Amino acid sequence: MMNVINRVLALFVCLFFSFQTAALAKVEVTWTEPDKYSDIKDSFSGYQTTKDDAFYNIEKELNRLAKKLPDGYLLKLEVTDLDLAGETHSRNIRVVRHMFPPRIKFTYQLLDGGDNVLLEKQENIRDTSFMNGVSLRHKNQAFGFEKQLVEDWFKDSFTDYLVRN
Template sequence: MKITSRIFTLAAATFMCFQVAAMAKVEVVWTNPEKYVDIKDPFNGMQNTKEDAFYNIEKVLKRLAKKLPDGYLLKLDVTDLDLAGETQSRNFRVVRDMFPPRMEFSYQLLDGGDNVLAENQENIRDTSFMNKVSLRYKNEAYGFEKQLIEDWFKDSFTDYLVKN
């Protein structure tokens, strides 16, 4: 009985590995982040902001990529990131509508056979970010940036999204 159980567990784990390998993936390259509008800081107090922002943006992109067909790959090369608001000192950021979130990047969407389905240079911003009533990420760190990315993703890849 133990052998049958182990064989079943091994088979299930192998199947799950193939499932994970087939899912859509995201690759993000952060090109010259020291030159980004909002990441540099003369007092060097923004290091955690950079790491946190990159982590949170990659996290939302990975979640969104799950809506793409299995085997697809979304590649982004980020060349600038301007977070919502403005840093007033080393310790806090003031968010006002005159400082919208913005992100510059190029992207490629590839199918499972490395065929380029879509590619473009983007400079996305949301000048009405403070007026959105249904901000999905309102209680999360980098919520304005996450919403900006989600809106761009849905607008850019509607034709490729898997219907559930």
């Protein structure tokens, strides 16, 4: 009898956590025609690695930020251009200077749990003072300038929707 009770209890615990996980806010990112992006089209050997790493890091940051949205919300982005901070020179070395700020061009939709569109907009975000940022929390991370750009945009755009903890 005790074994049956333990199994039923374990089943309820698993169901509870699966419903909790399913309800969290999500992000869907579409990278449209990345070979035409301003920055990630050089012919150096690190092209694919840089592109994959940039996409992965930016998506990871968006997913981290989405946890601040209400459960069930969905943020859809279609990225149409990406220009990383700095400029790539010979031997696949990226040199970061003030004159080459990070920039991301995209459209987005924010949907509530019922698939109602709450916000929809086209953006072309850039940070011309990216190297002067006092609160650059990502400065020692890969693609830190781009992560900071995304974080600043997210906080500015979704202030009214963020869940207060």
